[in-house]
Amino acid sequence: MEVISKIGRRKTSVARLYLKDGNGEISINGRTLESYFPSEIHKIIINQPMKLVNADGKFDIKVNVRGGGFKGQAEAIRLAVSRALCEVDEEYKPLLKKEGFLTRDPRMVERKKYGRRKARRRFQFSKR
DSSP states (O other): OOOEEEEEEETTEEEEEEEEESSSOEEETTEEHHHHOOSHHHHHHHHHHHHHTTOTTTEEEEEEEESSOHHHHHHHHHHHHHHHHHHHOTTHHHHHHHHTTTSOOOOOOOOOOTTSSSSSOOOOOOOO
16 A cells, blocks of 8 residues: 555644554654643544544554644544545545544634724723
8 A cells, every 4th residue: 555645624733644554653743642642632533533444553644733732733633534544445434424524624713803802802891
């Protein structure tokens, strides 16, 4: 099997993923999964697609991820893993689609407007 390259995005995070046959090693920005994501919930998010299709330990994953926070990066990686698994085997697509792993979440932070404290929050009104 050749190397499969996919991209995943969430909020401002962009994850470029390279998937190939192997023994289940996950490398993120040159570091292991455990050292890059110390929180257990982020590791679970990344491994969800693999567990769903019973592909744990079958593929080596190398990821370059930029932008955003830990949660956005983890969800961007999950989308990229799901897309790569669909290319490996088309039978995985209905399972992943049903769980919502193939849907790009379009929610982004709304920009701050002038004359406001945040995007919609106004400054405190003082009558006197």
